[in-house]
Amino acid sequence: MTTFFIPPDTISHLTTEPSPPRFKMDLPLQFNTSIGHKANLTCHVSGIPRPVITWFKDGSRVTRSLVRKFKGYSMLAFDSVRLNDQGKYWCEANSTEGWNRSSTANLTGISKLQANVSQPTYFSLLLFVGCDH
Numbered sequence: 001m002t003t004f005f006i007p008p009d010t011i012s013h014l015t016t017e018p019s020p021p022r023f024k025m026d027l028p029l030q031f032n033t034s035i036g037h038k039a040n041l042t043c044h045v046s047g048i049p050r051p052v053i054t055w056f057k058d059g060s061r062v063t064r065s066l067v068r069k070f071k072g073y074s075m076l077a078f079d080s081v082r083l084n085d086q087g088k089y090w091c092e093a094n095s096t097e098g099w100n101r102s103s104t105a106n107l108t109g110i111s112k113l114q115a116n117v118s119q120p121t122y123f124s125l126l127l128f129v130g131c132d133h
Contacts, residue, residue, distance in 0.1 A: 020098030021051035024072075027090065027105035033081050035109045041076040043091040043102050051093035051100075058087045081109050 024044040033039040045051050053074035055062035068075045078085055090104045 016048050018097045019046070019048050021045050021047040021093035021095055021100040023093070023100060023102050026103040029103065029106065030108065031105045032108045032110055033078075035083060035111050036080050039078045039081050039107075041089055041105055041107070043074045043093075045072055045074070045091075045093040045100070047093065047095050047097060049095050049097070051095040053091050053093050055089065055091050057089050062089075081107075083109050085109060 022045065024046055025042075027041060027043070031039070031041065043053055043055075045053055050072060053069065055067055055074065055076050062076060066076055066078070068077055074091060076089065076091075086107055086109050088104050088106050091102045093100045093102075
């Protein structure tokens, strides 16, 4: 039989104290994107144990098919933004240690005609920040 000795100071590095959910970044207050383009909203949450993240739009839970999750991140992915995707989005994080809610992002879909006619040229460059092309 083999016995392994683990020094006590090593054990403290292997365990961590429980902590409530905490958002590591805020959602943008206003998120403008072109109709028909890809777009993503991302929540990044820390906490021990790892919180469960749920997305909401205008007070209703978002269908899971739009959500991609990975290690404390949850991304709401739009393959092609449509007019009915417009609304107020947020995510909530729950664990045995507590609950937290992110800031609210107001998603606005802009048609190509609106982007070309009503917005200055420099704004249409900003329109694509955070979009995945």
